[in-house]
Amino acid sequence: MQLSEYFILIFFLVLGAGVAGGAILVGWLLGPKSKVTKNKLAPYECGMQSVGNARIQFKVGYYLFALLFLIFDIEALFLFPVLVSFKSIVGGETVLSPAIVAVDLIVFLAILVCGLAYAWKKGVLKWE
Template identity: 40%
Template sequence: MNSSLFLVVLITGMFLVCAGLGLALLLSPRSFNAQKGEAYECGVPTKGTSWMQFRVGYYLYSILYLMFDVEAVFLFPWATVVRELGVPGLISVIFFLFILGLGLAYAWRKGVLKWE
């Protein structure tokens, strides 16, 4: 019984995805302009090739930003129900912040936060 239900859900999902993509292809406006295919940033045409290497520091900064951005996303719901959670909720969020603090300390010790 479960396998037939799974099959129905899978087929329905595949149909809905294909129907949505097909409908978008049929109804979307088409413009064949060569300028649409060019690379640009902020409306300014690029100079040189866009296939250049960036320093790893940019990627490390972005990963750290995402880490602390996700932390904020997890802390907002916790802050709304902190009184209902009681002491176990407080201990769990302190543990969560401790783990994030360890990650920040590790990055700091490795020199990731130095911009050279």
């Protein structure tokens, strides 16, 4: 491979970096300048005065909430292609055995149910 074959790739990488850098530079030059004050650095949430440190108090809750999002996001990503091709799998039109697909789905859903049970046990699903 010669360098000339990578010219278009290098061109678009430089162009993308230039557009991103230009946008940041224009925003910095034309954007409003403001002084950093104590009030601007204070945490703000829902118009109420903050009490305590949210990073310490709710660390487990936020972590588990993000974990739940990932669990169900990955579930949708995995289940959608399987369910779209379910008719062809059951009909034997693919190299996949229906029994293998069923076992895979059962194991996958069992792992998801364990994750959901863990979150439920930790109280992440409670509305307070």
